[in-house]
Amino acid sequence: MRLITLALPILVVSTSGFAAPFTYKLDRWSPKLEVCQASREEVKTRFESLTGRQVIQISCDGSIPSIFSLVLTYDGQLPLVLISSADEFAMSQGSYASLAHCQAGLAAEAETFQIQTGLEPVIKYCYSESSSSDVDQPFVPRIDAFGTPVLRPIVLERSIYRAPKRPLTAIAEDIRVAAEAEGLEALKVTVDKSSTFHRILMRYYAKRRLPVGVETVLTFKNDEACESSRQQVADLLAAVDVSTMTSFCASDIWSQYTELYTVSYTKGAHSVESAPGRYTEESECESDRQSVVDGYRSLGRDVVGSMCGYIKGSILEADGFFVRLFMRL
Numbered sequence: 001m002r003l004i005t006l007a008l009p010i011l012v013v014s015t016s017g018f019a020a021p022f023t024y025k026l027d028r029w030s031p032k033l034e035v036c037q038a039s040r041e042e043v044k045t046r047f048e049s050l051t052g053r054q055v056i057q058i059s060c061d062g063s064i065p066s067i068f069s070l071v072l073t074y075d076g077q078l079p080l081v082l083i084s085s086a087d088e089f090a091m092s093q094g095s096y097a098s099l100a101h102c103q104a105g106l107a108a109e110a111e112t113f114q115i116q117t118g119l120e121p122v123i124k125y126c127y128s129e130s131s132s133s134d135v136d137q138p139f140v141p142r143i144d145a146f147g148t149p150v151l152r153p154i155v156l157e158r159s160i161y162r163a164p165k166r167p168l169t170a171i172a173e174d175i176r177v178a179a180e181a182e183g184l185e186a187l188k189v190t191v192d193k194s195s196t197f198h199r200i201l202m203r204y205y206a207k208r209r210l211p212v213g214v215e216t217v218l219t220f221k222n223d224e225a226c227e228s229s230r231q232q233v234a235d236l237l238a239a240v241d242v243s244t245m246t247s248f249c250a251s252d253i254w255s256q257y258t259e260l261y262t263v264s265y266t267k268g269a270h271s272v273e274s275a276p277g278r279y280t281e282e283s284e285c286e287s288d289r290q291s292v293v294d295g296y297r298s299l300g301r302d303v304v305g306s307m308c309g310y311i312k313g314s315i316l317e318a319d320g321f322f323v324r325l326f327m328r329l
Helices: 033-051 099-117 168-181 223-239 282-298
Strands: 022-030 055-064 067-074 082-084 123-128 139-146 152-160 185-193 198-206 212-220 242-251 258-266 270-274 302-311 320-328
Touching: 022 033, 022 055, 022 123, 033 055, 033 067, 033 123, 082 152, 099 123, 099 139, 099 152, 099 185, 152 212, 168 185, 168 198, 168 242, 168 258, 212 223, 212 242, 223 242, 223 258, 223 302, 223 320, 282 302, 282 320
Parallel strands: 212 302
Antiparallel strands: 022 067, 055 067, 082 139, 123 139, 152 198, 185 198, 212 258, 242 258, 270 320, 302 320
């Protein structure tokens, strides 16, 4: 899988006071050189019309195999501030199964972008994150504008290399309902599966990235132990001001253990950490858990609760259990 890079305008410092050239790159514009070349004049005209900047040069860059990007160089004293619906750090942010589906939804995506940001889109197009037609990779709608937005487009993406034990549609619906209750604007949630991993993708608009995350909270010996602990973990997180939007257990046939994932909205400073020490049996961990909590509290730590987690052993060390602490900071 390839990391998609959005080339932000590059500042070239000039001590003479004259305008300097800046670069704006439209990554993965087309898999065909002739399409890229034919687009240059239209893109140049629209860019100059909406930004008021003069394009010095526009060319097609084929540095990515089988993919061509459009690269513009423009003038000005300062670079334009790019606002893009595509996130340069997201590994997999495509939400449309095909190019045709993405192009059909592009106008609505651009309208939402303009309403939420207050900026008129300069460029909009769809691209694939894969350079190979053999890879099942969804398409990404990219909408770009320049200026100071009312709200910014935010992308949250997390890949999960184990199989969730709950229906993907149920996980997505839980996230959508909880996120809307928190006031996230123009929310779009995708929970899907590729050939190698599952993925949670959230798109929303906000003044800044919100403290929403996907975390592995605890590991259990089997699916049953994990499922029976989901509510207890949610209650402990709530006690440290973390709202659980959804949770699910995930495992695979090779690892022989189950992980509990949470999608959460963090509202307060907290820490979830493992205490030193390892127990051979779960009963030993449970018997010692309160004394571990008391020890941390004696040191001034605000421990609100604890649980016993499982750790898979290795060739050199047997399986074991440990105390997991939930604390306010």
